[in-house]
Amino acid sequence: MTGPLIPMGIIGQGWDLVIALLIGMAFGYVLESAGFSSSRCFLWLRFYCLTCVLYSSNNCHGGFAVFRLYGMD
Amino acid sequence: MTTSNIIDRSKRYTNPYLSGFLLGMVLLATFYITGRGLGASGALKSAVVTTVAAVSESHAAGSDYYSKFISDDKHPMNNWLVFQVIGVLAGAFLSGAFAGRLKLKVEHSPKITSRTRLIMAGIGGILFGIGSQLGRGCTSGTALSGMASMALAGFIALLAIFGGGYLFAYFFRKFWI
Numbered sequence: 394m395t396g397p398l399i400p401m402g403i404i405g406q407g408w409d410l411v412i413a414l415l416i417g418m419a420f421g422y423v424l425e426s427a428g429f430s431s432s433r434c435f436l437w438l439r440f441y442c443l444t445c446v447l448y449s450s451n452n453c454h455g456g457f458a459v460f461r462l463y464g465m466d
Numbered sequence: 467m468t469t470s471n472i473i474d475r476s477k478r479y480t481n482p483y484l485s486g487f488l489l490g491m492v493l494l495a496t497f498y499i500t501g502r503g504l505g506a507s508g509a510l511k512s513a514v515v516t517t518v519a520a521v522s523e524s525h526a527a528g529s530d531y532y533s534k535f536i537s538d539d540k541h542p543m544n545n546w547l548v549f550q551v552i553g554v555l556a557g558a559f560l561s562g563a564f565a566g567r568l569k570l571k572v573e574h575s576p577k578i579t580s581r582t583r584l585i586m587a588g589i590g591g592i593l594f595g596i597g598s599q600l601g602r603g604c605t606s607g608t609a610l611s612g613m614a615s616m617a618l619a620g621f622i623a624l625l626a627i628f629g630g631g632y633l634f635a636y637f638f639r640k641f642w643i
Contacts, residue, residue, distance in 0.1 A: 396497075396498045396499070396501070397497065397498055397499060397500060397501030397502075398498065398499045398500075399499060399500050399501060400500075400501040404499065409500070409546060410544075410546065410549045412499055412500060413500075413546045413547075413549035413550040413553065414549045414550070414552060414553040414556075415553060416492065416495065416496050416499070416500070416504070416550060416553060417549065417550035417551060417552060417553020417554040417555075417556070417557060418553040418554070418556050418557035418560070419492045419495075419553075419557060420489070420492050420504055420550070420553070420554050420557060421553060421554035421555060421556065421557025421558035421559075421560075421561070422557035422558065422560060422561040423480075423485060423488045423489050423492060423557075423561075424489070424554070424557075424558060424561075425557070425558035425559075425561035425562050425567075426479060426480045426485065426561045426565065427479055427480050427482060427485030427486075427489070428479035428480075428482070428485075429558075430558060430562060430567070431479075431573060432573045432574075432587075432642065
């Protein structure tokens with residue numbers, strides 16, 4: 394399916410801010426459940442999470458992240 | 467508190483590797499649906515512009531910087547990132563509520579007081595705000611979204627963020643460990 398959906402008019406511009414709210418909620422939910430609300434857990438999580446974010450988002454784009462950041466291993 | 471204690475505590479949360487994957491999926495969905503990445507500092511910029519315009523409209527209108535974000539037909543807060551950040555707050559609140567983590571507290575090292583922690587958090591926040599404007603975005607906007615779109619600036623920004631963290635962690639570790 395062709396994307397991006399809103400710029401291509403597949404989803405109307407009127408939904409833009411509603412989708413912003415929903416995407417934000419998903420983002421916030423994942424961040425909190427990962428421990429980003431705890432400043433002490435956050436120290437380690439940044440290292441772990443960013444590694445996986447790079448792999449998941451880049452690989453699904455067809456690109457490839459060529460480096461990996463290690464935390465406390 | 468040792469490193470292993472911190473890891474044990476973090477077990478109450480989602481597995482960090484899974485969380486990273488899920489964050490990547492949220493970012494991917496954002497690109498696919500909206501054609502743009504995630505961000506946070508842009509919403510704060512909108513709030514600053516709105517505040518300045520409310521306090522002194524003539525100053526904001528006469529400023530080369532603030533005037534770029536002010537127009538008669540669109541309020542600065544009528545912005546995609548503002549709504550996204552409102553969603554972040556709501557989503558985080560829901561996650562905390564479902565997991566039973568909703569509690570007002572100041573987390574800090576046993577070596578410092580809550581007051582010191584809050585002061586250091588404020589200083590860190592100010593520095594991060596300055597850095598986000600120098601880098602044209604914060605960790606979410608420049609680093610994550612930038613790297614996901616294979617932007618060189620995103621890779622440089624993240625390396626600088628982590629590199630800076632490694633460089634200064636030794637000197638400031640007593641504030642959080």
